[in-house]
Structure formats: structure tokens, C-alpha cells
Amino acid sequence: MRTIDDLDVAGRRVLVRSDLNVPLEDGRITDDGRIRASLPTIEALRTRGAKVVVCAHLGRPKGQVKPELSLAPVAARLGELLRADVAFATDVVGDSARAVAAALPDGGVALLENLRFEPGETSKDDAERGALADRLAALADLYVGDGFGAVHRKHASVYDVPRLLPHAAGGLIAAEVEVLKRLTEDVERPYAVALGGSKVSDKLGVIDSLLGKADRILVGGGMVFTFLKAQGHEVGKSLLEEDQLDTVRGYLRRAEETGVEFVLPVDVVAATAFSADADHGVVAADAIPADRLGLDIGPESGKLFAARLADARTVFWNGPMGVFEMEPYANGTRAVAQGLIDSGAFTVVGGGDSAAAVRRLGFDEAAFSHISTGGGASLEYLEGKTLPGLQALED
């Protein structure tokens, strides 16, 4: 893969695809880790006299303009961190984007509005994605892929634009791949993988390949209820992937046959509503009341998970164990984070929210071997899948 050192960028317009998908609460950024992680590449380019046009997505607006998912607050934070003006385009490839890109001085930085406001960005139709890619490419002379968290998406800005412009990988992608490679080669065993979070339909499938690689798979977060239901338990109003129940039963069977250990919670914090103020309490994992939803693993499960991490030599963790953004449901995530640290293993935490959780709950980032900006991207890399965003940069 070419790096930015291989590009002659002085005086040229460079479109940088970053992952600036940060958590927001009431329009405020609650964790700017992904913005910080994107700074070195942007800084390096502007120092060398490039005109830097950054593009990124925020949330999943599904091709519609959703003002609450505007990147405007991210542009402001990017400017603060760069200590420079960041021009903000109020559209992705329209009049505003063209004017902002055209007006950039050498060393200047601009950010385009949320790429996913354009239906072409995430379209499965090659022509529709291609049409948006043409318009994005017209804004620049060169392309730099640096949004590691989105490299598993076959999206216009990730996959199609690099086919149209001379391109290179930014420093973040290069650094992430370097560390994750260690987890695909000779891993020190026991190798434990902890999975949680809410992107259940996206991430359940990774277990298929993990069954051939990991020694232990710990399941918490929103992912666990499909497992509990597959075992025949009631899960109330918890997050559930009905159509994956057979698949999960297959995973449980295969794990028994191959000696992989599934570690599932024995207790759950169940609440009457998705709210910090809702009535909540600890219940056995096989006795979630029909009118409640599980929002965290319980205290016994926290101890169990930490115990199953204690002698691991390698740990990969993606997905918070509970809704850590609300204090009553943060303890499971705390226990697993502490479990990783206490294990003394080679530990990698991946994912926008997982990384944010570690910081928000007050853990020292340096206590982990690596904190990756990508959750789904890391998982798919570990599966050995071809990632569209990496493939496009290699070609």
C-alpha cells in the first residue's frame, strides 16, 4: 500500500476519507477520540502544503438529510484540535462543497457535510455509488484513505473514489493494520474474544470464523439475548435477532464439538424502559421478566467474565457489555475493561463506542496494548475478509 509519503501533495487538493463517527448527546460530542486519531494524517498533509478536503459519515441517516446528524459540531471540534480554521461545506458534493474546496488555500482544511446524507454513499447499486464517487473525485486531485473504522464498508467514499484518483493510505490505517496483523498470525493462547454492543445483526456473523480461531468467546451487550433465547430462555423486551436464532444454535453446537468455550452471562440488569431512571434490578439470565429489557450483564457475570479473561494471553474486545452511557448499566463494561487490564495479556479494544467507554469510565488508555478506532472493521479484518477500503487502496 502506498503511504502519504509517496504522494506529492504540495499545492494540490487532497480528499481525505476519515472516520469521524463520534458519539453525540443532545448535539454535543461526548468523546472526540476518532477526531484526535484522524489529526496526524490531516496535520501531515497540511504541513506539506496540501489543500485538505476531509469527508466522513456520522450515524446512519440512510440517504436523508437529518440535521441532528450534521457534521457541523465535528468541524468545530476539528478546528479547535488543529488550532486552525476548518471551512465547513453544508452539502456533500453540491455548490457549497465545490465553493469551499475551490477557496482552500495551501495548508487549508475543509470538512464536507455527512456523506450518508447522499443515498449514493451506501448504495448497493454500483452506478448510483459511482455517480456520487465521480462528484467527490471532482473536488480533489488526490485521495487518502484514513477512516479505518469504515474500511469494511463498500461505500462510494471508501471503495469507489480511490479507483478514480491517485491514492494512498493515511497513517491511521497503516498503524491499525500493523497491530491487527499480530492477531491474525501466531497468537499467544488462550485467546479470548469478548463481544457486545448493539450492532448485533452486523456482528453476529463474525462468530462463525471466530469459532475456528479463538479459545473462548465471551458474549455480552445487546448480542447476548439472541443467545439466551436460542437456549430457550425468555428475554422480555431485550434486543433480539429473531431470524438469527437457528444460526446461534448452530454456533453453540459447533463450540461444543470443537471445544471452544462460550461464556454467557449468568445474571442481567433488567429495566422497565431504555432509561437511566427506569425501575431496574438484577435478575437471573434465564429469568428476564417479560416486561423488562436487559441493559447490562449483572455483577456475577462481571466476575465470571473477568475470571475467564484472567489467564488469557491474548484478548480482543469489541462492543460494550451494557448501555454504559447510563451509569446504572455501566458496571459490566467496567468489569470487562478491568478484566482485560488485570489479565496482563496482549489486549486490543476495538470500536467507536468501546473505545469511548474505556475513556468515559476513567480507564488509562495506556493500560491496553492497543485501542482501535474500528469495531466492525477490526472484526472483519480478524475474520480474514477482504476489506473494500483496504483493497481499493492496494490496487
Ligand SMILES: Nc1ncnc2c1ncn2[C@@H]1O[C@H](COP(=O)(O)OP(=O)(O)O)[C@@H](O)[C@H]1O
Ligand atoms: N443490552 C444492550 N441493549 C441495547 N444496547 C446496548 C446493550 N449493551 C450495549 N449496548 C449499546 O451498544 C452500543 C455500542 O455498540 P457498537 O456500535 O456495536 O459498539 P462499537 O462502536 O464499540 O463497535 C453502545 O451505545 C451501548 O449503549
Ligand SMILES: O=C(OP(=O)(O)O)[C@H](O)COP(=O)(O)O
Ligand atoms: O462506528 C463505526 O463502526 P463500529 O461501531 O463497528 O466501531 C464506523 O464508523 C462504521 O459505522 P457503520 O457501522 O454505521 O458503517
